[in-house]
Amino acid sequence: MKLALFGTKAHxxxxxxxxxxxxxxxxxxxxxxxxxxxGTVVDGLPVxxxxxxxxxxxxxxxxxxxxxxxxxxxxxxxxxxxxxxQGIGDQALFITNSTVYFSGKPDANGVISxxxxxxxxxxxxIHLVDRCNLNCELCCHSSQFAENDPWNWDTAxxxxxxxxxxxxxxxxx
Numbered sequence: 001m002k003l004a005l006f007g008t009k010a011h012x013x014x015x016x017x018x019x020x021x022x023x024x025x026x027x028x029x030x031x032x033x034x035x036x037x038x039g040t041v042v043d044g045l046p047v048x049x050x051x052x053x054x055x056x057x058x059x060x061x062x063x064x065x066x067x068x069x070x071x072x073x074x075x076x077x078x079x080x081x082x083x084x085x086q087g088i089g090d091q092a093l094f095i096t097n098s099t100v101y102f103s104g105k106p107d108a109n110g111v112i113s114x115x116x117x118x119x120x121x122x123x124x125x126i127h128l129v130d131r132c133n134l135n136c137e138l139c140c141h142s143s144q145f146a147e148n149d150p151w152n153w154d155t156a157x158x159x160x161x162x163x164x165x166x167x168x169x170x171x172x173x
Contacts, residue, residue, distance in 0.1 A: 001112075003066045003094065004053045006030045006079050013043045015068045015096055022111040027062060028053070032082050054086025064092030066112060080115060090116040126158075 005016055005026045016026045028048045031037045037047045048056070056062045065083050067076055076095070083093055093115040 001025070001063050002027055002061070003064055004028045004030045004048065004056065004062050005066045005068075006032075006083075007068060007071070008034070008037055008042050008047055011068060015066070016043065016045075019066065019096065019111050024066075024112065026066070028056075030065060032079070050082045050086055053083070054088055057086075057088050057092060064088065064094050067093065067095045067115060069096045076115075090114070 001024045003019075003024060003026055005012055005019075005028070007015075008029045008031050012029060016029075020026060026045065028046045029042055030050055030053045031047050032050045038049045040047050053062065053065055057064065065079075065088055067079050069076075071079070080093060091114070094112045095115045096112055
């Protein structure tokens with residue numbers, strides 16, 4: 001499969017070499033933020049704009065755009081939006097399978113998957129209570145500001161939610 005790979009940082013080079021090892025071809029890196037990189041050659045490949053990636057997709061010069069699962073969720077969401085704005089739809093947006101980047105080996109689904117078919121949870125932060133005795137200044141739940149009627153997550157509700165999450169995201173332990 002001929003793809004353009006989103007990103008021009010070091011982890012993109014790693015992703016490129018991993019997916020090429022398993023039969024895919026990366027023909028260009030896509031950059032949406034650094035205009036000074038567009039038109040240059042990085043790691044032996046041209047750096048193109050997201051607009052050019054869309055044009056190459058419409059001309060069938062590439063089969064899609066590959067996103068790295070190593071990016072933060074918000075970054076991936078932004079990349080998907082950029083691609084869709086250029087006419088690169090769900091059937092042409094791919095992401096590396098999460099274990100590939102870290103292990104260097106394909107998982108049961110191979111090296112890449114259609115982005116729309118992936119449910120990835122890299123981090124799960126659960127807010128169990130609204131009270132705390134530590135009074136941490138940088139508490140991500142702002143528990144130090146909770147005054148009246150502290151909230152607790154009901155144990156039965158928590159168990160039900162975690163079972164449902166496990167159904168939706170299989171093979172996650």
